[in-house]
Amino acid sequence: MSWILRIEAMTATVPVWFADLAEIACRGCLLLIVAFSLVAAARRASAAKRHFIWVSAFVALLLLPLVSIVAPQWHVRILPWRAASANSHRSMWNQPIELTADGADELAGKNAFIPPGGSSTSSTTADLGVDGAAVVALSNGSWGSQGLTAWSLAGLAWGVGVAATLLPLFVGLIRRRRLELESRDVSNGMLGSLACESAVQLGLTVRIRILLHPASVMPVSWGTWRATLLLPAEAAKWTRERLRAVMLHELGHVKRRDCLAQQLVHLACSLNWFNPLSWLASRRMKMERESACDDLVLEQGIEPADYAEVLLSIAKTIRGGAPSSLAVVAMATPSTLERRVRMILDNRRSRRPLTVFVVSLGSLVAVGLLLALAVVQPVPAQEKKEKYEPTASALADIAELKVGKNDWPQFFGWKGRNNTPEGVNIPTKWDVEKGLNVKWKVKLGSQTYGNTVVANGKVYIGTNNSGGYISRYPSRVDLGCLLCFDEKTGEFLWQHSNEKLPTGRVHDWPFQGICSAPFVDGDRLWYVSSRGELVCLDANGFADGKNDGIKGEIEGTHEADVIWRFDMMGDLGSSQHNMCSCSVTCVGDVLLVATGNGVDESHINLPAPNAPSFFAIDRNTKKLLWTDKSPGAAILHGQWSSPTFAVIDGRPQALFAGGDGWLYSFDPKGDGKGNAKLWWKFDANPKESKWILGGRGTRNNIIATPVVYDGLIYCAVGQDPEHGEGVGHLWCIDPTKSGDVSPELGVDANGKPTPHRRLQAVLTNNGEKAIPNPNSAAVWHYSKTGPGFEQTMHRSCGTVAIKNDLLYIADFSGLLHCLDAKSGKPNWTYDMFAASWGSPLIVEDKVYIGDEDGDVVIFKLSAKQEMIAEINMGNAVYSTPIVANNVLYVSNKDTLFAISADGK
Structure with missing residues (x-):
């Protein structure tokens, strides 16, 4: 029941406070059921022991809400699976709230x-x-909708019930005070002396006050550290034996702290007034309390028959009753008298008092039960979880766009960035020289870092201008070029040409071309150019014979039709280092973009530390929605990663990898005021790592793109390939937390947080240190598993690919790693003996990866290393293989190949 309400609260069907209250109530019921069971098991034990069980249960019931809040949760998979599916967070991607x-x-x-x-x-x-559906409207507070008023009334009803049930306690305290004022203190007389004698017999050392009331009231007592006995006026005429029995009984209550226990029990019952078990347990506790005090009296040598006669006589002769059963403890009440007399006269019953051992053992059991009920968090049984299929997630995401169902319309195909397309009979044999299984090939520029995108019958790829496709720009003219080819034939369709920036290599490195991949939807595409511009193009170019965008642009059959441009350097003040390589993604009409802001040619100065690193923009109107400059002055070098989007546990997250080595998660809607709204941030480097120019340090930035797989985020760190090799880190991250979720926190000698520094987060020579972060979102970390070269995760430019819980990633040192995606346990590594710049492709049951020697290595998708083939492409492979419509696309540095099973 409580777990169901918690799930409903996550989807806003009920308020979180109501779900929490219901959960605590359910745990309270379970606690009381355990108490009833223990009392039943102890039916042959003394009444004192059974009473101790009840009091312990009620104290635990009072502490349960507090312990549930402050104690860590221990998830135990014992409940039936109720969610729609294991991939429910993915099915919510297109469901509004x-x-x-x-x-x-x-x-x-x-x-x-x-x-x-x-x-x-x-x-x-x-x-x-x-x-989509599953819409919850919290509006007008109506009863017909799941309105807020209904839950407010439920909360009000609970509060009224608490107040109503607590009222008798306060009324009893007032009545007790009035009785005190009406009574006469006889503590110094004969009655006081007898009370002191009885207290000595019981081992009681508190001060005792004896009050005589003129009315015929039931003998009662109250007080914990100062005892008060209230007797009727006729008690002065009672025999010594009767007075002794009465005083022993009432002082027994004082010794056992029964008045305090009674009030705590009533408080617990009031807070749980809606639970009949609590009131039944309270009644049973009171019965055991009186029997325990009766046993104390009998232990002092009074005969059972004589004591039973005293009880009956008092109950018969005194008509006034107890002033309040909540503020005091009465000696005899008619409702329990018959049972008590039977127990008094039953010589077979145990009357042993509590011992220190019993109290200690019982307290330990109570604490253990309390912690178990407060800490254990039932969750759905894991075996009922449906197997996550990343290809299905990719296809569902692609289906939202106006493209073919098996197209690959953006970098890594979809917003989750996991390169696992659908494909059938994808070749494992081809020959680029002989043309075996090569459907077509086209020349590119002399250097190609861009990745292939396929949508609506067209193939797009970024490169430089050495291909010389446009007559007005001969091949000797250096440009950044986005090329478009026909998907079936490889025929050249058009080119978007980007002239070099006048600032030179600091912003636009020679001959690097376009390093990003476009996002395509319908007849429009968006990409980041080598000039630091976000560009929107007509996917059909000028094939329709008209200019659909900016007037004055060069028009022609092979020219790109530019719809609009957004100048990140001019409009945002950013200063990219060497190049821009962000491949944008899109959430509805919102484009997510990284600016590439970085250092200047000195590799030390940041020309624009306050310029945005990330932003969101409307893809239709070019309206800037929000910006963020979180990396700021801590940017290490450049920023060449691409954003990812996911909805996880109902929370939409725009994921950006920063040039400071941190991974950031934002609400893609921003804060509504033009700024980003941060969900969480994660430092992907150890706090003691240090950035040193030229790649000689241990601190890295992030070039890879974050990947979403089954509700978790995966990302590796690396550096500019020109910096060479070094130790890297691969992280699996739980994206459901908030705030700083880094594995470690930096603190100074006084325990205060260290500032966000650029070169080194923790300076140990200043007394600073790294401490574990209790809010860490790190699920696992993979870096060095041993001293060997192949036991090390090196720096990586590439992005992970995951399927069947098998994760593959290539590092810049030439190792392909295969790990268990859920545990991070390495399965195997393979040394390609050449640097790898790209990322793996997983299709069907095969894994493809390229390297700088021009080899594409193919493995079986398996936890055991099984190589299928190694095929050379004739030149270095820097990009990532993809599959679209059952065709494999592989580009080397100057040629793009379309490869199919039959070469057609």
């Missing part, structure tokens, strides 16, 4: 995809291009 302004602030920053303060349903869904 509708909120009005009343409900938006409560859920903003939790699970709702809206900015603080709320936005209309139409803007939330339209801006992101979402549709």
Whole structure:
């Protein structure tokens, strides 16, 4: 029940506070059921022991909410699976959460995809291009909808119930005070002396006050460290034996702290007034309390028959009753008298008092039970979880776009960036010289770092101008070129030409060309050029014979039709280092972009530390939605990663890898004021690592693109390939947390957090140190598993690919690593004996990876190393192989090959 309400609270069906209250109530029921069972098992033990069990249970019931809040949670998979599927967070990618302004602030920053303060349903869904059901409307507080008023009334009803059940306790305290004022203190008389004698018999050392009330009231006692006995006026005429029995009984309550226990029990019952088990347990506790005090009396040598006669006589002659059963402890009540007399006269019953050993053992058991109930968090049984299929997730994401169902329309195909396309009979044999299984090949520039994209019958790739496709730009003219070819024939269609920036290599390194890949949807595409511009193009070029965008642009059959440009350097003030290589992705109509902001030619100075590193922009209107400069002055070198998007546990996340070596997660809607809204950030380097120019240090930035797989994030660190080899790190991250979720925190000698520094986070010579982060989101970390070369994760430019829980990544030192994606345990490594710049492709049950020697190595998708083939492409392979519509695309540095099973 409690787990179901918690799931509903995650989807905003019920408020979180109500789910938590229901969960604590369910745990309380379980605690009381255990107490009933223990009392039943102890039916032959003394009443004192059974009473101790009840009191311990009620104290645990009071502490349960507090311990549940402060104690860490231990997830135990014991409940039946209730969620729609194991991939429910992926099925929510296109499901809006509708909120009005009343409900938006409560859920903003939790699970709702809206900015603080709320936005209309139409803007939330339209801006992101979402549709679908599972919509919860928190509006008007109506009973027909899951309105807030219904839950507010539920909370109010609980509060009224608590107040109503606590009222008798306060009334009893007032009545008790009035009785004190009406009574006469006789502590110094004969009654006081007898009370002192009885206290000595019981081993009681507290001060005792004896009050005589003029009315015929039931003998009662109260107090913990100062005892008060209230007797009727006729008690002065009672025999010594009767007085002694009464005083022993009431002082027994004082010795056992029964008045305090009674009030704590009533407080627990009031907080759980809706739970009948608590009231039944309270009644049973009171019965055992009186029997325990009766046993104390009998242990002092009073005959059972005489004591039973005293009880009956008092119950018969005194009609006034107890002033309040909550503020005091009465000697005899008619409702329990018959049972007590039977127990008093039963000589077979155990009357042994509590011992220190029993109290200690019982307290340990109570604490253990409390911790177990507070800490254990039932979750669905793992074996019921559906197997995650990354290819299905990719196909579902692609289906949202106006492209072919088996196209590969952006960098790594989809927003989750896991390169696992669908394919059938993808070749493992071809020959680029003889043309075996080569469908077509086309020349590119002299240097190709761009990655292939296929959409709507066209193939796109970035390179330089050495191919000389456009007559006005001969091949000797250095340009950044986005080329478009026909998917079936490889025929050249058009080229978008980017002239070199006048600032030279600091911003636009010679002959590097276009290093990014476009995002294509319908007849439009968006990409980041070598000039630091975000460009929107007509995917059909000028084939329609008209200019659909910027007037004055060069028009021609093989020219690109530019719709609009956004100059990141001019409009945002960024200063890319050497090149821009961000491959944008899109959430509805929102493009996510990294600027590439970095250092100047000195590799020391940051010309624009306050310029944005990341931003979101409307793809239709070119309206800037939000910017973020989190890496700021801590940027190490450049920023060449690409953004990723995911919805995990209902929270939409735009993931950016920063040039400072941190991974950032933002709400893709921003804060509504033009700024980013941070979910979490993760430092992917050890705090003591240090950045040293030329790659001689141990601190790295992130060139790889984050990958989403089954609700987790995977990302590796690396450096500019020109910096050479070095130790790297691969991380698996839980993206459900918030704030700084780094594995470590830096603190100074006084334990205060260290600032966000560029070169080294923790300076040990200043007394600073790294400490474990209790809020860490690190699931596992892979770096060095041994002293050997092949036991080390080296720096990487590449991105992971994962399928069937098998993770593959190539590092710049030429190793292909295969790991278990859930545990991080390495399965095997393979030395390619050449640097690898790209990323693996997983299709069907095969893994493809290229290297700088021009080899494409093919492995079986397996936890055991099984090489299928190694094929040379005739030149270095810097990009990543892809598959679209059952065709394999591989580019070397100057040629793009389309490879199919039959070469057709």
